[in-house]
Each structure stands twice: as structure tokens, then as C-alpha cells.
Amino acid sequence: MGSLTNLRYLNLFRSFFGGNIPTQLGSLTHLLSLDLSHNYLLHGIPYQLGSLTCLRYLDLSDNNLDGKIPSQLGNLSQLRHLGLSVHSTFPSLVILDFSYNKMASLVFQAISITNSSSSLVWLDLSSNLLKSSSIFYWLFNSTTNLRILELFDNMLEGPIPDGFGKVMNSLEDLDLSSNKIQGEIPSFFGNMCTLQSLDLSNNKLSGQISSFFLNSSWCNKHVFQKLCLSGNNITGRLPKSIGLLSKLTELMLSRNYLEGDVTESNLSNFSKLAFLQLSYSSLSLKIGPTWLLLSNYCSWD
Template sequence: MIPYQLGNLSQLEYLSLERNSLAGAIPSQLGRLTHLQYLALSDNIIDGQIPYALGNLSQLQYLDLGYNSLSGALPFHVGNLPMLETLKLNFILDLKINDGKWLSTLTSLTNFALSGFSHQWLQIINKLLPKLIELRLSRCQLSDNDIYSLFHSHSNFSTSLTILDLSENMLTLSTFHLLSNFSITLHELYLSKNNIMSFPLYLSFPSLVILDLSYNNLASSTFQGISNFGSKLKVLRLRLCNLSDNNFHATSPSIMNSSSSVDILVLSRNLLTLAIFHWIFNFTTNLHTLDLGGNLLEGPIPNGFGTEMRSIEVLS
């Protein structure tokens, strides 16, 4: 249980009680902490409704209530939490909206995370987009049509959006194509655990540094798609490319025509054979970490791997 006496710490600016197995309700006395700038209560078993008194925290910049058993509606109204920059409401499954205008008028909000929401949120999220830097909508049962409704034009896609997490939804290659049209500032793109069955060709992500396509249904025929990042998937520098837990297998060196720059390449738990090493020779010259665990590797690692791949620091 969260001690209600914490409300007596009138000068408190930072309060983090994450991952403590705390039960019971959020005490309304926390609304007295008018100097509070950071409040994180996620990953507990807190239940009940969010108290109206939290709307008094006019200096609050960070609020994370996710991964609890809270119910009811967001109690905040226009004018509450005017300084809020980060709002995380992951997996509060019974959460409802009383005043949708409140979210759309949060002029300082740049980071927003919401999981397991009902589709009544889509219109509100659409209004938030032009000012967001980070948007996380994992495990929301989103379809390609939902993404089209969010990003239907350049005007409503944030020109500052750098992190987009759409993992654990029902998205296909169509969403990947759509996002490439609005990707000028996108640095991190997470599409893990969707239903992407082929690799996108001739798409442009000029600022992308992290790409996660793990746990999809990418098949062997699509492996040629990732063999030429330079001309097909246009990225300048990928720090991390995660393609684990798909159905890739590389059987022919004929697909090896790539020259790109990737620091960390994760291809674990696929159907790869030793041919993958020949492909990697031509894939990148800056590879630091290579994960090939859980594949079908059998026999000697090809001669020349050690001399060709001198940049590798971690090999699994």
C-alpha cells in the first residue's frame, strides 16, 4: 500500500515507486505534492480509480501509471497538469475517457504510451500527433486501417516524431509502406509481433537507427529484400536491426550484393545455414554485434570470416 503520509512531504519533486508489488488505491493525499515533477507508480497491483486530486500537481512533467489494475476514467480536465511532457498508461485495461479535450490541450506533451486501449482513443491520439516525439501503441489490436486513420496525411504526422512503437498488433506490410512516406525524422521503429510476411522494397527511412521486425512471418523469399539496404531500404546508418524469430533461411550467395552500415544485427531463431556467413561478408563493414543463435548452423565457419569481419566484438 502507498503510505498516505507521503502527502506531507510538501517539497517533494521526484517520487518513484515502480515495481514494488504495491496494492490498494492511490491515496488522494498525493495531490498535496504541488512541487512534484515526476511520479512513477507503474508495475504494481494498484487498483481503484485515479484520484481527482492528482489534477492539482501543476508542476508534474512525468506521469506513469501503467501496468496496474486501475479502473474508471481519467479524472483530469482542461487546465490540469499543464507542464506534463510524458504520459504512460500502458495496460490499464478498464481506462475510460471523460474529457478527451484534456489530452489534446496538453501543449507540453511529447511522449505518450498507451497499450490495450479501446478504439475510442484513436481520434484523441490523432490530435496529439503533431507535437509528439515518442508514441508507443503496443498490444492495441491495431489494424492497417487504424494506422491509415492516424497517419492519413503529412499534416497530422508529427514532423518531430522520432520513436514509434507499434509492436504486438495486427499490422502487415501495408503499414510499413505507409510509414515510409512519413519517415523523415523517424529514428526508432518497432514492429515486433505483427503479421509482416515480406520485406519492404524501395522504402526510404533516412534517419532510422533502430529497426525491430522480430516475431513476424518474414519468410526465406524475403531475405533478398534485406540483402540490399543501400538501394531498397534506404537508411544511412542502422545501429540495431532485429530480425529474430522469423522464417529466414539463406541458401545462396547470389543474394549477396549489399554494402550497408549496421552495428548490431540480430538474426537469432530463424532457419539460417552456414550460407549466412558468406552473405554477411558483403553486408556491412561496421558490424559490432552478430547474433545467430537458434538457427541451423552445421559445419565449419567459412575461411576468411575472422579477417573479413574484424569489427565484430560480440558473436553469438
């Protein structure tokens, strides 16, 4: 394969290859796109990949990568999509995907995205073994122009830091589900005017759900579409102020300790709701046929 020096595109996605990534790939200096993702058994990143200076797309995600990330990857200055973390700067990088690996630490201090990759809009570090919440400190000082941030299925602990409300001014989609996050749901999410989707399900969050709606302004109420809080320890009654989120398409509150009645007045503004999940709680659903007629495509649980 190393002799195919005029090759522009090489896609070995989900081919079930194992072993070391071959160093001969470094000879394919005209490559624009290299996809080795979802092989699960590949490991080791050869420094020879740093010779592929024409690459715009590199995806090594969803493997069992181990060892060091070679600094030679810093030569790949044309990258737009990167499926791993590197010790370098990428002024044109749009997507950084390091999901579905087994990394317990990404050595964030070695990643110099700060002030050099303002184009980065999508960061996916989901399904790794991240334990320390120091990742948040790194994020708030490096990637404040993000629109999509996926950190689900890790081992993150502690409360949700207020840095999200202070510096993540462009965030549209935040997924912190399936971690060990504790504390109450911060009300500052209502100040994040671009936020459209929030998934905090399957954590250890507690407190009254009404505290989430203390921010009556909810500047994002006209764009907010998805709220997932299932699988936590949240208590209290569903507040009427939830009706401010009139654009909701998904509302998932199951497996909590919520109580009281869910009435037509609670949900009267949800004409766009497509998925409603209230199972395994003490909530009672009491709505009339008028509201049901507006929800012909709603999925109930």
C-alpha cells in the same frame, strides 16, 4: 502523510502498495513531483489529486487503475510529465505515460490535447488492452508533434493506417510490436524523414518484404537505425535496396518466411550494424571475412 504540507517530492515507486490511492495526498499542495508508479496493486484515482496545482511530474503508470479519471486533474496546468490520461488540456505537457495498466479503453474523446499540448513529444500507451484501431484516428487528430510513440503489447488489429505517413512528420521512434496488426508493411515509412526506429515485430504482417522498399527515395536513410520485423508472415527475398539504410545498428528479421541468400553485397553498407537476427527463416548467410572484420561487435542470431 497528509500532514506533510511542505513536502516537495514524494517517490513511492515500486513499493508494492495496494488498495486505494489515499485521498489525503490532496493536502500536499506544495508537491512538485509525485511518483506512485509500478506498485501494480493500486487502484482508483482520487479527485483530491486535482488540488496539487504545483505538480510538474505525476506518474501513476503500471498499476491496476480502474474507475473514472477525475476531471479535477485538469487543474494541474504545470505538468510536464503525466503517467495517465485525463479529461483536460495541458499546454506544457511533454510526456504522457499510461503504460502497463489494464485499460481496454481510454475514452479518447474526453482527452482534449488537441491544439493545446503541442509540446507533447512522448506518448506511451503500451501494455494495455487496447483493441480498437480507432486509437489511430484519435492520434492523427491530436498528437501530430510526437517524436516517440509506444503502443506495443496491446490487441490492436487491422492494417497500419496511412495516417502515419501523412501527419506524423516528427516521429522518430514507432513501436507497434506484439499486437495483431495485419496486411503489408507500407512503403510510406520511407517518406517519414525523421523516423529512426521501427518495431513491427510479433504481429500478423504478410506480403513480400520487397514491397517495404518500393520507395526508393527513403528520405530517412541517413538517420534510420533500427528495423524489427521478427515474428510475422513476411515472405520473399531480401532486396538489395535494403543497403540504402546505411546507418542501421539493429536488423531483426527472424521467424518469418524469407528465403534466399544474404550476401556481402546485401550488407556491405552496414558498417554500424550491432545486432543481426535472421534465425528461424530460410535465409542463408553468405558473407566473406572482409565484411566480418568490419563487424567485430556484431551480435549474430
